[in-house]
Amino acid sequence: MNIFVCVKQVPDTETKITPTSDGSFIETASIKWIMNPYDEYAVEQALLIKTANPAANVTVVRVGSVKDTEALRTAMAMGADDASLVEATDNLDSYSIAKALKGAIEKTGKTPDMILAGKQAIDDDCLQVPQILAQMFNLPSVSVIVGFEMNGNTVKVKREVEGGALEVYELSTPVVLACNKGLNTPRYASLPGIMKAKKKPLAQHSLADVGVSDADRRVKYSGFKLPPEKPAGKKFDATDAAKQKEVVSQVVGLLRTEAKVI
Amino acid sequence: MDFSLSTEQREIRELALKFARNEMTPHSQEFDEKGIFPTDIFKKAWELGLINTCIPAEYGGAGFSSLDSVIIGESLAYGCMGMNTSFMANDLALLPIVIGGSDEQKKKFLTPFTEEFRIASFCLTEPGNGSDAGGIKTTIKDGGDHWIVNGEKMWITNAGHANLFVVYGTIDPALKHKGISAVVVDPKTAGIELGKKEDKMGHRSSDTRGVRFNNVKVPKENMLGKPGDGWAIAMSTLDHSRPLVASSALGGAQRALDLSIQYSKERVQFGVPISKHQAVQFMIAEMGMKIEASRLLVHKAAWMCDQGLKNTEIASYAKAFASDSCMQITTDAVQIYGGYGYSKEYPVEKLMRDAKLIQIYEGTSQIQRLVMARELLK
Structure with a gap:
């Protein structure tokens, strides 16, 4: 069984993001990169499948610098x-990334039985790549999965929907699944694992190699800037019982005219 | 000259830091307050290969260098200096075997630590002998086909949980240093009595006790080296372990700095975050400077170990400078937090309590200065 896991490298959650001076992207020089946390669930799921099917091969694929x-x-x-690894700049759009991932998967010469990914990357939050990839491969796909069972070629997944309800899907492999928090508990890389990883093969391609x-490009970024700083909140003094009625109508008025929330 | 860490070293640091942040820090306050020994966390760290870093590859260890081990030590101490004391004590106890043990002893005593989760204790200090380790009163007498150990040990880390003790004693007190010998002892042997768990100022999750040996029989083959080799083994152990202990001060200091930076940017006084006040900036700058200098000393002391160079002087610089700096830095962190810093609700008062011990154990800051002067003036 060939399992592919698409991973993205994203800025550490504690990174202070600064747009470049020309606003074309963000400053990447001093960023500490980590694996996209949702992708960790995808890697863990692949490894759990491998534990149950020792012959399975798990390939991780990434597009980026x-x-x-x-x-x-x-x-x-x-x-x-x-x-x-497909070498590319870090600001590609979802379509180019999906196409590059598909190209990299095909380059391995292996037919995927399962493609796993995180449901979204925590940097640009597009939530698109797994679905586009599934479309390109013409494979069934379920996103936001929080439960997984496999029996032969049948995969049963649970998907989280609004209101905390769960949808249950049964699919036949090959499938593309996008993983959510709660699916499993990602393991730590062990120290012996880190040592062994040095010797594992890492293929490298250019975007041209994989036909991108x-x-x-379907989306071009026109500019990056920080959101405007939130103005300080307004305080209303309603300790004086006689004035409470007046203060309340003032607040309601502002919510209506200024904040426009009611 | 190259100050950069290798790719593997950076990955090891990331893993250890991730473990420290996710598994250790969330429990550090509670375990400290209640004095809970971190058995599960210890075991989990062992499973990931973060424990017993001194065991050579030929005996089942990962084959880490001293530099690797101080990188791991700093990261784990970042999570909790107290828990890290328990973790580090394993290395401290196993190092004499790595340094002075025969091939057979290493296979017998070290390899089990790589196969299953086990805890070890280093038993050197006595109620009446701390800095003056040469004045050991515990005796190791020849009992024919075994050794007989008698005496009392004090401040023994992990004693209540240990599967193995390395015990220092003398074959003849009149021989002074030349009589000191080291034996490996099974803590379950008849005649061993554990004292009560000490109620300490800091490092409260680590288990510290007195241990009494009453006519304890130890197999002849458990002596490390020959009778009288103990002092040389102990001194060589310290050359290896001082950089490691210094690395724990470094981890605690780094945490204090990170927390101080974070808090000083959030806390507003006189209409601006206190990080805008020069008085606070100077404290933060001082912290950064001392941490960087400590790290260079710690890494150099470990690197010298790896190069087979005599590091006694540099290891003492590292131990004293890193632990004294950690004390100053954690004290300043409490100062930056002000009233909140003095409260147990916030993390820095624990750091200050924990820092104190690192100036005391593994050779006090004063003993380190004696060592430095002896090396410089010889």
Whole structure:
């Protein structure tokens, strides 16, 4: 069984984001990169499947800059067998990324039985790549999965929907699944795992190698800027019982005219 | 000259820090307050390979360098200096075996620590002998086909949970240093009596006790080296372990700095975050400077170990400078937090309590200065 896990490298959650001076992207020089936390659930799920099917091969695939291969190395230290990296800038759009991932998966020469990914990346929060990838491969796909069972070629997944309800889907492999928090508890990469990861194969491709060009861009970023700073809240003094009625109508008035929430 | 860490070292640090933040820090306040020994966390760290870093690869260890071990030590201490004391005590107890043990002893005593989760204690200090370790009163007498150990040990880390003791004693007190010998003892042996758990100022999650040996029989083959080799083994152990202990001060100091930076940016006084006040900025700058200098000393002392260079002087610099700095930095962190810093609701008062012990154990800051002077003036 060939399992592919798509991972993204994202800025550490504690990173202070600064747009570049020309606003074309964010400053990346001093960023500490980590594996997208939702992708950790995908890697863990792949490894759990591998534990149940020792013959399974887990390949992690990533599209992004090469200066730091943290996410792929972490996944291999956790137990993935090999990795594939498509070298690209970090501000590609979802369509180009999905196409590059597909190209990288095809380059391995293996037919995927399962493609796993995090439901979203915590940096740009697009929530698109797994679905586009499924469409490109013409495979069934379920996102936001929090439960997984596998029996032969049948996969039963639970999907979280509004209001805390769960939808249950039964699919036949090959499938594309996008994982959510709660699906499992990602393991730590062990120290022996880190040592072993050094020797695991990491294939590297250019965007051109996997058939992606600038013409594939569906979304172009026009600018990056920080959100305006939140103005300080207004305080109303209603301790004087005689004035309470007046203060309340003042607040209601402002909620209506200024905040426009009622 | 290259100050950079290797890719593996950076990954090891990331893993250890992640473990420290996710598994240790969330429990550090509670375990400290209630004096809970961190058995499950200890075991989990062992499963990931973060414990017993001194065991060589040929005996089942990961084959870490001293530099690797101080990187791990700093990261784990960042999570909790108290828990890290328990973790580190394993290395401290196993190092004499790594340094002075025969091949057979290493297989017998070290390898089990790589196969299952086990805890060890280093038993050197006595009620009447701390800094003056040469004045040991515990005796190791020849009982024919075994050794007989008698005496009392004090401040023994992990004693209540240990599966193995390394005990220092003398074959003849008149021989002074030349009589000191080290034996490996099974804590379940008849005649061993554990004292009550000490109620300490800090490092309260680590288990510290007195241990009494009453005619304890130890197999002949459990002596490390020959009778009288103990002092040399103990001194060599300290050259290896001082950088490690210094690394724990470094981890605690780094945590104090990170918390101080975070808090000083949030706390507003006179209409601006206190980080805008020069008085606070100077404290933060001082912390950063001392941490960087400590780290360079710790890494150099460990690197010298790895190069097979005699590091006694540098290891003492590292131990004294890092622990004294940690005390100053954690004290200033409490100062930056002000009234909140003095409350147990906030994390810095624990750091200050924990810092104190690192100036005391593994050779006080004063003993380190004696060592430095002896090396410099010889």
